[in-house]
Amino acid sequence: MKFEHLVEVNDLADPHTTRLTREELWFGLLCRAEDARPFLPGLESCRIVERSPNELVRDLHFGAAVIRDRVRFAELEWISFESEANAEHAGGSLTIRIEEPQPGALFLRFIYATTLPDVGGEDAKYADIVRSAYHQSDLDTLKMIRMIAESGRLQ
Template sequence: MNFEHLVVVNDPANPLASPLTREEVWFGLLCRVLDSRPFLPGLEACRILERTETEFRRELDFGSVVIRDQVTVQPMDWVRFESERTETHAGGTLTIAIEEPAPETMVLRFEYRTTLSEHTSGDDVAYAEFVKSAYHASDLDTLRVIRMIAESSRLH
């Protein structure tokens, strides 16, 4: 199953949301790479196994399930999480890209490539829609945590 959606970061038509800089958004995404616990409920530990300037091999410990992934970053532009398929995890890829489609407008593009089937029927369709909805809610939480990190760093 492959799908993508946008989450609006800065919208000049919405004065209620304080604008974030590209640097603040990037820093928040990097925080998600280095320690995903604030971004993923139920995550007990996030261990970096190997690290280069643009790649990280990690182990995510959810208690009963441990997921290994590789994260690739293009600084200030995008981050890609590639999780291994196991008996307990479907595996797949999530790319989060920072885009500025218009002046003073910024969005995060979340692009999912999973091993779940594209061709679904009956209960499978409902399950696929549930997964998409859960990912979307998680992505909204990602922006919420990035905003909290940015606000916290502004206070110091």
């Protein structure tokens, strides 16, 4: 299954919405890479096992299940999470791109690729449920980034 959608970060028409900068948005995405626990319900620990300038390899512990993933990124542009398949997890990828069609109008584009089929009977119904869950998780990601920004951690 391939799935993508946009989440609006800054609603320029709403003066009451706190606007995030690209740097604040990027910092929040890096927080998700460094320690995904606040972003992924059920995640007990996130251990970085390798690090290079534009890449991390992590072990994500969900109870007895451990998922290894590779995080790659281009600063202020995009971040990609690629999980390895194992007995507990089918593997897949998520890329999050920062888009700014006009100054201050920030969006996050979430692009998923999984081994789940897109079409056909019960699998199609399941795919719809997964897409809905991904969308809600992505909205929650933006909420968490806003909380990080508002906490004063960003200078």
